[in-house]
Amino acid sequence: MYPLESKIENQTFVLNHIEEKLKSHGFVIGPNWDFDHGSFDLLMANDHGYQYLRLPFKVSSGSLDMDGAVIQFKTPYLLTHVYNKGLDDNIGLEGNATASINQFQEPIEADANVPGKYQKKGREILKLVESYLT
Template sequence: MIELTSRIDGETFKLFYLEEKLKPLGYTIGGGWDYDHGSFDYKIDDEVGYQFLRVPFVAVDGALDTKGTTVRIQKPLLLSHKYQIGLDDHVHVGNLKASIDQFAEPQDPDAQFPEKYVDLGCSLVRELEEVLLK
């Protein structure tokens, strides 16, 4: 994980506004969101797992599933997730979760981020600053 310095860190926006601005640029709402925090993710590559820019945020007023919620952007991160090949090694007979969730556990959820994508991540953050801080 690499934290990136950005002028959007600490800025507040309506969540709906962020969705309108970021989704056309290729960002998706990260799968690990909760009612008080979440992230926008931009997939950079899927080389041996996947690499992405994550823009985390926290709710300032209300829950994320509430209309009109304001969120505060936190420090953008470059992340790399490396998934194991094959079946989930934590599955055992009688494991109810395994019968529902068939995805393998990450081999390394915080793998080394490839150096060749750091400049791209920095340019994506500059693009975010231009789009959001007009």
């Protein structure tokens, strides 16, 4: 994980107002959301692992499943996941339903070092995000 300083940190926004802006630039709601927190994730590249820019937030009013929810951004960061290639060795130990969904191996490194070129790219993308959100 590589934290980034940002003008959006601690800023509050109505989720409905910024969600479409972020999605139109390739961001998606990250998989680890709950009613009181979440993140917008952007896959920057998938060489030498998956390179993400993550914009984490907490809900300061309402909940993520409600119109008008207000979010407050936390410190943005870059994240690298390095995965094994191929099928998961544990498929034979799981049931058919689970194996049909989870075919791929666990990451070699879930929080690997972020290569320098992606640190630079992440900072550039974050500057663009700041310009269309603030």
